Every structure is written in structure tokens, then in C-alpha cells.
Amino acid sequence: MPKINGNEIKPGFILEHDGGLWAAVKVNHVKPGKGGAFAQVELKNLRDGRKLNERFRSEDKVERTELENKDQQFLYETDGRLVFMDAATYEQIEIDAELLGDRRPFLQDGMTATVQYFGDEALNVTLPQKVKCRIVETEPVQKGQTAANSFKPAILDNGVRIMIPPFIGPDEEIIVHTELLEYSERA
Template identity: 75%
Template sequence: MPKINGNEIRPGNVLEHDGGLWAAVKVDHVKPGKGGAFAQVEMKNLRDGRKLNERFRSADKVERVRLEQKDMQFLYESDGMLTIMDMETYDQVEMPADILGDRRPFLQDGMTIVVEFHDSEALNATLPQKVICKIVETEPVVKGQTAANSFKPAILDNGVRVMVPPFVGQDEDIVVNTETMEYSERA
């Protein structure tokens, strides 16, 4: 694995530090008036979610880890574990459902997700940026109401509540952005 200097750490880098795998969330380069420059790095543990603030001087060497990304297909969930399948080898892998966090409700049967592996251990999963959902409950469409910055609440078929424009009615399919968890467009 390549070693990098402390001042080369960028947000999104995965580092091996204190016997664990950490993702750099935020990096501030500080040049104090007295003493050497350093990088103040906020890191998140990829296995248990702990956060850590650490200082790295430019002379410090850190182990940078490259994660292998694979397209996997979601099959089913049971007992808080997601079963996913490698689309090339048809191998099935289990990973905890809480790895997706608050985006878990957007996971649909047969959906292709990108999973990041480190030595055959699934550490992170990314859903497609846009997902089609059906509106189960919302206020009725009001004629003559302008669409300028007026949104109304709607509950989707997966139980998530989003704000939608007034022209969107019940039982319509909409496209939801999974990164911002907001209405994107009509499907």
C-alpha cells in the first residue's frame, strides 16, 4: 500500500491509522505563525462510525488504502443484514443494513448498487443517484396555485417524507435524488 505525506491527505481518502480504516471527512491545512504547518484531519471509522480529529505534519507518513469498487445487485434483507450478489461471479455477500444509513428506504429489490470492499469486507455502499418512487399520500392538486417556491409534503411508498411541487398528485411516480433526499422530477 502506498504511503503518503501528512499534507497530501484529501477529503475522501481512506487511511489506515491506529489499526483501523478511516475515511478523511474534512481536511484543514493550518500554517501557524510559529512552528511547522500541519493538516488537521477529521476522520470517520469505516467499521464502527467513530469520529476522530488528528493532526498530521508534512513529515508524517500515512498508509493510504485503495478500496475495490464493485457493482452488486441487492437481493433481499433479513435480520438487519442485506444480501447482495456479485453480478459477474454470482457470489452472494452479506453486509449490515445500517451501512446505508438514512438512505436505506430507497433500496429496492434487484437494484444495482456500488459496494466498496477492502480484503473481501464490505465497508461502504452507494445507491444510484436517482430512484423512482410512488407518492402514497399528499394534498390534492389545487388549480391556479403557482409553482413558484411553494412545496407540499408527500409520503412515498417507502415511508420517506419529501417536499414536492403543488402540481404533483397522489399515486404519481416521481424521481428522488438519493444524495439530497429531495424531489427531482416527475417520472
């Protein structure tokens, strides 16, 4: 694995640090008036979700790790475990459902998601960026309510509550951005 200098760390890098695998979430490069420059890095542990703030000076060496991405199909959930299948080998793996957090309701049967591996260990699941959902419950459409940036609450078919534009009514299909958990467009 390649070693990089502390000032080369960017958000999204996977680092091997303190005996664990960490994702760089935020990176702030600081040049104080006195002393050497450093990078203030917010790290998130990929195995247990802990967060850590660390300072790396430019002369510090850090192990950068590449994760292997595999597209896998979601089959079903059982006892808080998500079962995915590799389309090429038909091999099935189980991943803890808590890994997805508040994005879990957007995972649909048969959906293809990207699973990130470190060796044989599955560490993260990335859903497609946009998912089609149906509105189950919302306020009725009101004539003349076209003010810019006005939104109303709605409940989706997966139970998630989001804000939608006022012109969308119940039983309509919309596209939801899974990373931001917000309305994107009509389907």
C-alpha cells in the same frame, strides 16, 4: 500501500490510521501565523462509524488505501442483513442493513449497488445516485400556487417523508436524489 504526506489528504481518501480504516470526510488546511502548517481532518471509521478529528502536519506520513468497487445486485433482507449477489460469479454476501443508515428505504429488490471491499471485507454500499419512487400521500395540487421555492410534504411508497414542489400530486412518480434525500425531478 502508498504513504502520503499529511498535507496531501483530500476528502474521500481512505486512510489506514490507528489500526483502523478511516474515510476522510472533511479536510481543512490551516496555516497558523506561528508554527508549521497542518491539515485538520475529520475521519469516519468504516467498520464501526466512529468519528475522529485529527491533525496531520505536512511531514507526517499516512497510509492511503484503495478499496475495490464491485457492482452487485440486491436480492433480499433477512434479520437486519442485506443479501447481495455478484452478477459475474453468482456469489452471495451479507451486509449489515445499518450500514446504509437513512438511505436504506431506497434500496429496492433487484437494484444494482456498488459494494466497496477491503480484501474480502465489505465496508460500504453506494446506492445509485437517483431512484424512482411513487408519491403515496401529499396535499392536493392548488391552482395558482407557483411561487418559487415553495415545497409541500409528501410520503413516498417506501415510507420516507420528503418535500416536493406544489405542482406534484399523489400517485405520481418522481426521481429522488439518494445522497441528499430530496426531490430531483419528475419521472
